[in-house]
Amino acid sequence: MERRISLPMLILAIAGFAYMLFPIFVVVLAGLTAGEFLTFPPEGLSLRWIAAFLQSEKYLSAFFFSFRLALMTMVVATVLGTAAALFLSRTRMVGRNAMRAFFLSPVVLPGVVIGYSLFAFFIATNMGISRTIWGLWIGHILYSTPYVIGTVGAALAAYDVSLEEAARSLGASPWRAFRKVTLPNIGQGIQAGSIFAFIVSFGQFEVSLFLSAPNSEPLPIAMYNSLRYKFDPSAAAAGIFAITLVTASVLLTNRLVNIRRLLERQQD
Amino acid sequence: MSFVEFFGVTKAFGRTVAVEELNLDVRQGEFFSLLGPSGCGKSTTLRMLAGFIAPSTGAIHVHGRDITHLPPEGRDIGIVFQNYAIFPHMNVFDNIAFGLVERGEDRAIIKRKVDAALEQVGLSGYGERYERELSGGQKQRVALARLLVIEPEILLLDEPLSALDKKMREEMKFWIKNIQKSVGITTIYVTHDQSEALTMSDRIAVMNQGQVLQVGTPVEIYEHPNSRFIAEFIGESNLLSGRMGRDHVAIGDTAVPVSGAEGPTDAEVALLVRPEQIRLEPVFADEAPMLKGRVADEVYQGSLRRYLVETMGQRLTVEVPNRPDLAQLPPGADVSLYWRPESGVVLR
Ligand SMILES: Nc1ncnc2c1ncn2[C@@H]1O[C@H](COP(=O)(O)OP(=O)(O)OP(=O)(O)O)[C@@H](O)[C@H]1O
Ligand SMILES: [Mg+2]
Numbered sequence: 001m002e003r004r005i006s007l008p009m010l011i012l013a014i015a016g017f018a019y020m021l022f023p024i025f026v027v028v029l030a031g032l033t034a035g036e037f038l039t040f041p042p043e044g045l046s047l048r049w050i051a052a053f054l055q056s057e058k059y060l061s062a063f064f065f066s067f068r069l070a071l072m073t074m075v076v077a078t079v080l081g082t083a084a085a086l087f088l089s090r091t092r093m094v095g096r097n098a099m100r101a102f103f104l105s106p107v108v109l110p111g112v113v114i115g116y117s118l119f120a121f122f123i124a125t126n127m128g129i130s131r132t133i134w135g136l137w138i139g140h141i142l143y144s145t146p147y148v149i150g151t152v153g154a155a156l157a158a159y160d161v162s163l164e165e166a167a168r169s170l171g172a173s174p175w176r177a178f179r180k181v182t183l184p185n186i187g188q189g190i191q192a193g194s195i196f197a198f199i200v201s202f203g204q205f206e207v208s209l210f211l212s213a214p215n216s217e218p219l220p221i222a223m224y225n226s227l228r229y230k231f232d233p234s235a236a237a238a239g240i241f242a243i244t245l246v247t248a249s250v251l252l253t254n255r256l257v258n259i260r261r262l263l264e265r266q267q268d
Numbered sequence: 269m270s271f272v273e274f275f276g277v278t279k280a281f282g283r284t285v286a287v288e289e290l291n292l293d294v295r296q297g298e299f300f301s302l303l304g305p306s307g308c309g310k311s312t313t314l315r316m317l318a319g320f321i322a323p324s325t326g327a328i329h330v331h332g333r334d335i336t337h338l339p340p341e342g343r344d345i346g347i348v349f350q351n352y353a354i355f356p357h358m359n360v361f362d363n364i365a366f367g368l369v370e371r372g373e374d375r376a377i378i379k380r381k382v383d384a385a386l387e388q389v390g391l392s393g394y395g396e397r398y399e400r401e402l403s404g405g406q407k408q409r410v411a412l413a414r415l416l417v418i419e420p421e422i423l424l425l426d427e428p429l430s431a432l433d434k435k436m437r438e439e440m441k442f443w444i445k446n447i448q449k450s451v452g453i454t455t456i457y458v459t460h461d462q463s464e465a466l467t468m469s470d471r472i473a474v475m476n477q478g479q480v481l482q483v484g485t486p487v488e489i490y491e492h493p494n495s496r497f498i499a500e501f502i503g504e505s506n507l508l509s510g511r512m513g514r515d516h517v518a519i520g521d522t523a524v525p526v527s528g529a530e531g532p533t534d535a536e537v538a539l540l541v542r543p544e545q546i547r548l549e550p551v552f553a554d555e556a557p558m559l560k561g562r563v564a565d566e567v568y569q570g571s572l573r574r575y576l577v578e579t580m581g582q583r584l585t586v587e588v589p590n591r592p593d594l595a596q597l598p599p600g601a602d603v604s605l606y607w608r609p610e611s612g613v614v615l616r
Binding site: 160162163165166167168169170171172173174176180181184185 | 320347353
C-alpha cells in the first residue's frame, strides 16, 4: 500500500532524522579534519587521523577486542534469548508476564547499575572474574540478550503453533518439528536479534566501564580514556570505524531480513 | 465395531472444564461429526485425540489400544486445521512430501506418491507453488493431500470449511465427502454448522458445554432430537409448550395428538414441530379446522415462503414451498394448520 505523507509530517520527519544524525555527521567530519584538535567545523579535510587510528596499537587492539567480544556475546545471547523467547511464548505458567518483564529489565535499567552490581557481585563472591574478559562477557550477555528475546518474541507471536503441531502429527519428533518447521519460520527474528545483540555489545559503554580490564579495553572505553587526556581527533576517526561497522551490519541484516516486515507483523 | 473410543475423558484448563466425562465410540470407516456451538469443547476433544493436549482424566483407545499417553508422532492420526497450516517456507511438493520424508521413504517413492496425491486432489502442476500463491480451497486440498500420502488410520478435520466463501464451501463439502468415501478412512469432523454435519456425516455427536448430548445418524438427530437444546440448535424448530396427556399434548385448550410418546403424563413438555412439516390451508366456511390460526407475517424467500402464524396463543413458523398450487396467504388471513401426529416430537 502506498501511503501519502502530508507535508508538515514530512518536514517533521526530516527534522527528526537530521537531529538524530547530526552528531554522527559531526563525528565523521571531525575525524576527517586536517587540524591538530577535535574541532567542528574541521580545519580542512585529510585522512591523517584515519591513518593515525590505523597505526595506533591501542585503538586497533581495542577495535578488534570489541569485535571479538561482540561476536562472543552475540553467539550466547542468540542461543539464550531464543530459548527464553520460546519458553515465554509456550508456557502457561503463572507469573510468566513477571518473568518476561524480569528478562527484559536490563534494557530499561541504567547500564551503570548493571555494571556496578556485577562488579560488586564478582568482587564480593571472589570469583576471580572481575575485570577480566569473562566477567565483561557475562555483563554484555546480560545486556544484549533482551534484544534477542524481544525480536524472537515478536517472530513467535506471529508464528502459528499449529504449523509445528501439523509437523508432529505428520510424524516429526519434537526436535525435528522445531528444526524443520519452527526454526525456518522464526529465523528472520533470530537473525535480526543476533545482529542487534552484536551492535548493542559493540557500542556498550557503562557496563564495560566497570568490568573491563585496563589492558584489554573495548573500543568505547578506549575512546573515552583517550579523550580524557587529550582532545585528539583520532577518537573521532575510531568513531568513523565503529559507525561503519554498525552501518554495515545493519545493511547486511536488512539484506538478510526484512526488518520492516518483522515490525509490521509485530503490530497486528 | 468400535475403533476410536473415549472413556470418561475430562479436560480442564485451570477452572474451565472444556470437556467433561466424555464417552464416544467411533466405528471404523465412518464419517463422524462433532457438532456444537462455539466453545463447547469440540476442538479440545479433537486435540486430545491428535495428542496435542493430554486429558485430565480418562482414556482414549484406538483399535483397542490405549493411546492416551502417546506423542502425536506416534499416533498415525492426521489432522487438518482450520487455517490449514501449510508450511509457508516449503512449496506444495515439499509440504506433501513432509510426512514421507519423516518416515525415511526413498526419493523415488516420495516423488511417485506426491505426484499421485497431487493428481488425486486435482492439483497436478501445482508442486512448485508456495502457500501464499494458493487460494483457500487449494490450501485445503494441499492440507488433505499432505495427510493422505501417509495413509493415516484416522483423519481429523477441525472446521475445515469455515475459512471459505459460501460457494467454495458447498463444493468442498462434497469433495471432502467423496475423498473420504473413496479412501474409506475413519474421519472425525468438527463443525458448528449443522447443515455441514447433516449432509456429510454417517453419525453425529451433538455437544454442549463440554458434554455429548446425543449421538445418532443425521435422520435421528434431526427428526428425534432428545432435548430442547438439540431441537433448537439443529434446523428450524417450533417448540410449543404444553402438558402431556395420554396420547396428546394439551396446548391451551387444544389437545394435539402425538404418536409414540412415552413417560409420565401431566408433565410440562415441549412439542417440537419442524416448519416444513406443517401444512397451511385457507379456512373455508363449511369446515372445522384442526388448528385455527392467523397469519401474523410472511417472508418471501424465493424457493419458499415463511409464515409466522399465531395459534393457541403461541407463534409457529411454517414453511410453504413456492408453488402456484399452494395457497398464498396474506398477513391477517385465518388459516388452519395440519401436521401428522408422528411429526410432533415430545421433549421433556
Ligand atoms: N489452551 C486453553 N487454555 C484455556 N482454556 C482453553 C484452552 N483451549 C480451550 N479452552 C477453553 O475450553 C473451552 C472449549 O474450547 P474448544 O476450543 O474446545 O471449543 P470449540 O468447541 O472448538 O469452539 P469453537 O467452535 O469456537 O472452535 C472454551 O471455553 C475455551 O475457552
Ligand atoms: Mg474449535
